[in-house]
Amino acid sequence: MSSFSARFSEWSDRRAPTLLILPTVLIILALSIYPLLLSLYLALSRFKLVRGGYELKFVGLSNFKKLLFGSQQYHFLGTFGRVSFLEWCFLALIAVGFGLWIWRYLRSGKAGPFGLIGRMITATVLTGLVLLCLAVLNGKGFPGSLVVTLFYVFAGVSIQLVIGLGLALLCAQRIQGRNFFRLIFFIPLMVTPVGIAYAFRMLADVSKGPFAPIWQWLGYGDFAWAVDAWSARWVVLIGDSWQWIPFMFIVLLAALENQPGEQVEAAKMDGAGGWQIFRDISWPAIAPVVATVVLIRLIEAFKIVDLPNILTNGGPGIATESMTLHAFIAWRTQDLGGSSAVGYMLLFVTVVTCVSFFNFVAQKTREADA
Amino acid sequence: MSAKSTTSSPAQPAKSQRTLFQRIFEPKDIKSLSPARLVMTYSILIFWSFVVLFPLYWLLVTSFKLPIHVSDGPVYLPFIDFEPSSHAWSYIFFDLGNDTFRPYMNSLIIAFASTVLAVLFGSMAAYALTRITYRPKIMSIVAFIVILAAVVVATIAAGIPWQIGLAVGAALFVLFLLNLAKHFKRALGNNDILFWIISQRILPPVVAVLPIYVMFQQVGLLDTHFALIVVYMAVNLPIVVWLMRDFFATIPIDLEESAELDGASRFRIFLTIVMPLAKPGLAATFLLVLILSWNEYLLALFLSTADAQTMPLLVAAQNATRGPQWWYMSVLIMIMILPVIAMTGLLQRFITRGLLIGAVKG
Numbered sequence: 001m002s003s004f005s006a007r008f009s010e011w012s013d014r015r016a017p018t019l020l021i022l023p024t025v026l027i028i029l030a031l032s033i034y035p036l037l038l039s040l041y042l043a044l045s046r047f048k049l050v051r052g053g054y055e056l057k058f059v060g061l062s063n064f065k066k067l068l069f070g071s072q073q074y075h076f077l078g079t080f081g082r083v084s085f086l087e088w089c090f091l092a093l094i095a096v097g098f099g100l101w102i103w104r105y106l107r108s109g110k111a112g113p114f115g116l117i118g119r120m121i122t123a124t125v126l127t128g129l130v131l132l133c134l135a136v137l138n139g140k141g142f143p144g145s146l147v148v149t150l151f152y153v154f155a156g157v158s159i160q161l162v163i164g165l166g167l168a169l170l171c172a173q174r175i176q177g178r179n180f181f182r183l184i185f186f187i188p189l190m191v192t193p194v195g196i197a198y199a200f201r202m203l204a205d206v207s208k209g210p211f212a213p214i215w216q217w218l219g220y221g222d223f224a225w226a227v228d229a230w231s232a233r234w235v236v237l238i239g240d241s242w243q244w245i246p247f248m249f250i251v252l253l254a255a256l257e258n259q260p261g262e263q264v265e266a267a268k269m270d271g272a273g274g275w276q277i278f279r280d281i282s283w284p285a286i287a288p289v290v291a292t293v294v295l296i297r298l299i300e301a302f303k304i305v306d307l308p309n310i311l312t313n314g315g316p317g318i319a320t321e322s323m324t325l326h327a328f329i330a331w332r333t334q335d336l337g338g339s340s341a342v343g344y345m346l347l348f349v350t351v352v353t354c355v356s357f358f359n360f361v362a363q364k365t366r367e368a369d370a
Numbered sequence: 371m372s373a374k375s376t377t378s379s380p381a382q383p384a385k386s387q388r389t390l391f392q393r394i395f396e397p398k399d400i401k402s403l404s405p406a407r408l409v410m411t412y413s414i415l416i417f418w419s420f421v422v423l424f425p426l427y428w429l430l431v432t433s434f435k436l437p438i439h440v441s442d443g444p445v446y447l448p449f450i451d452f453e454p455s456s457h458a459w460s461y462i463f464f465d466l467g468n469d470t471f472r473p474y475m476n477s478l479i480i481a482f483a484s485t486v487l488a489v490l491f492g493s494m495a496a497y498a499l500t501r502i503t504y505r506p507k508i509m510s511i512v513a514f515i516v517i518l519a520a521v522v523v524a525t526i527a528a529g530i531p532w533q534i535g536l537a538v539g540a541a542l543f544v545l546f547l548l549n550l551a552k553h554f555k556r557a558l559g560n561n562d563i564l565f566w567i568i569s570q571r572i573l574p575p576v577v578a579v580l581p582i583y584v585m586f587q588q589v590g591l592l593d594t595h596f597a598l599i600v601v602y603m604a605v606n607l608p609i610v611v612w613l614m615r616d617f618f619a620t621i622p623i624d625l626e627e628s629a630e631l632d633g634a635s636r637f638r639i640f641l642t643i644v645m646p647l648a649k650p651g652l653a654a655t656f657l658l659v660l661i662l663s664w665n666e667y668l669l670a671l672f673l674s675t676a677d678a679q680t681m682p683l684l685v686a687a688q689n690a691t692r693g694p695q696w697w698y699m700s701v702l703i704m705i706m707i708l709p710v711i712a713m714t715g716l717l718q719r720f721i722t723r724g725l726l727i728g729a730v731k732g
Contacts (some may be wrong), residue, residue: 023494031582195707203424210444
């Protein structure tokens with residue numbers, strides 16, 4: 001018996017490099033890579049319930065075609081309005097900007113085929129997304145789940161970054177009770193998003209919620225935010241920001257506390273103003289951290305589902321539906337192929353956005369820092 | 371203009387010469403803040419505390435309200451505005467009884483088990499990636515993906531039972547490793563593995579959840595603790611590897627080397643020397659992952675129906691037939707926050723440090 005255990009421990013020591021990493025690799029293969037391939041297959045086929053089970057028929061790209069050009073276009077991309085001349089000019093400006101960016105990269109002498117392809121993909125996808133936003137947001141169109149998700153991601157992350165950074169800057173001054181505020185501001189992170197959704201449904205109620213007297217005083221006593229598309233989206237966004245501002249705040253405050261204090265004081269001695277100190281000392285010191293927090297938030301923000309599902313149920317109509325919720329609703333109506341196709345589109349947009357941000361923004365701040 | 375005023379202030383000869391304006395708007399010395407700035411800072415911070423705490427206060431108050439207190443418009447202060455009632459609390463704890471405790475226990479078991487496993491496996495992998503050099507061959511990975519894709523097509527399209535498909539696929543891959551793999555030279559490094567693991571976090575759960583649903587259905591594990599534990603572990607592993615790798619990288623290697631000279635095995639070194647040193651990182655990672663799996667909603671919605679139902683689902687279900695039951699929801703949300711607050715209180719001093727290291731090194 002003892003010889004067996006001795007042999008086992010010898011074997012495990014010899015095999016340690018493999019044994020240490022194997023569980024993680026196996027779990028990810030089984031529960032990420034394998035499902036990803038399976039889901040690609042689902043996205044390319046039509047699911048049908050038949051007697052005694054189900055049937056999967058391979059239909060090629062028709063699920064994607066339906067989302068991009070067919071019957072589900074209004075749901076995914078949205079309804080297009082006419083893009084006005086000014087908006088075309090704006091788009092041209094963006095395209096020229098990307099063109100210059102790629103041109104500068106080609107002239108920099110460090111250009112390689114992968115870098116060029118990556119930049120072209122980024123430029124094309126982002127320009128396309130801007131065109132889509134222009135087409136559906138100009139008053140005549142109506143956004144689908146893709147643009148709504150982009151709204152949650154970009155508006156949400158910007159708001160969270162600005163408020164989180166502002167609070168962190170205030171808290172990083174020499175004030176009493178910093179730890180108290182740190183503890184209080186951390187709380188929203190701990191609340192389940194489902195709970196936040198219900199709490200904000202109560203708070204946003206203009207006739208029975210706590211702010212009802214204020215609404216009535218302002219003359220909005222019978223305003224139903226859940227019926228208006230934009231107010232419903234903003235309520236979802238506020239709920240999401242309430243939860244995630246603390247995350248930004250905590251990490252950025254820690255980064256600010258880490259920066260050398262002498263530098264700041266020396267700058268003050270030399271008569272630098274608050275804005276100058278922020279721009280020349282604090283910001284360069286925390287820029288890599290900012291980039292990383294924004295990256296983390298970008299990744300997570302694309303997955304938003306609980307808040308729109310509970311707060312508004314995706315409504316009014318499809319006005320607050322995020323892509324994950326869209327996929328979930330498709331799944332509930334037995335449209336497994338459509339659901340997977342939405343999932344894959346989400347994966348595509350997320351990967352392009354996050355990888356572009358990582359390669360072209362986050363890495364830059366780190367190089368500048370080093 | 372502000373630059374000029376701050377230069378003059380440290381050189382102030384005597385306090386009495388400062389005008390009222392200067393006394394309010396300029397700091398006394400370089401290290402302190404002017405009174406005006408202090409007032410502004412505190413009012414914003416206190417305002418934000420209000421923003422943070424008010425929704426929770428409202429949940430707490432609502433949990434003591436009768437339905438009539440909610441439907442007749444807002445009342446704010448218990449005992450003054452309205453007479454608090456514990457009807458919701460007694461309904462949740464006594465009338466519902468097991469229907470509350472079972473999801474609660476489910477949530478506790480699933481969240482803690484998946485967190486412990488994710489932190490354990492994740493830090494093993496993270497440790498290995500900082501201390502051991504791996505060189506996986508590119509062709510092996512390509513072969514693996516090709517075989518996996520073939521298995522997927524064979525099991526679904528050709529209707530071969532998945533057990534057979536999986537066994538044949540595994541056999542093929544092992545054969546490849548033993549016979550063909552040595553002919554290929556190009557390999558990846560540790561950073562590629564790390565990037566591959568972390569990038570799994572980008573994968574939106576909704577892409578993977580349908581196949582996972584089908585997989586668990588095939589093996590009859592749908593709506594069990596096991597299914598949710600495994601899935602939450604998989605979802606959170608990338609975060610653990612990300613945070614812990616940077617933490618292990620800051621631990622000096624000398625201790626481990628001397629232990630190795632003494633003949634300690636890798637696992638022994640990992641468990642008795644490295645893990646204790648990484649305590650702050652472990653605590654922060656543990657808390658973060660625990661919060662994420664405790665509050666998770668979408669995957670639970672797909673993978674559990676009754677037996678393994680978790681708390682977020684129970685909260686969401688209070689909206690069912692008679693319209694939203696605000697008072698019951700509030701009680702449930704309050705009792706859901708409690709364990710997390712307790713854990714945070716226990717681990718609070720580690721959080722900032724642990725989170726920062728991950729964010730700085732990324």
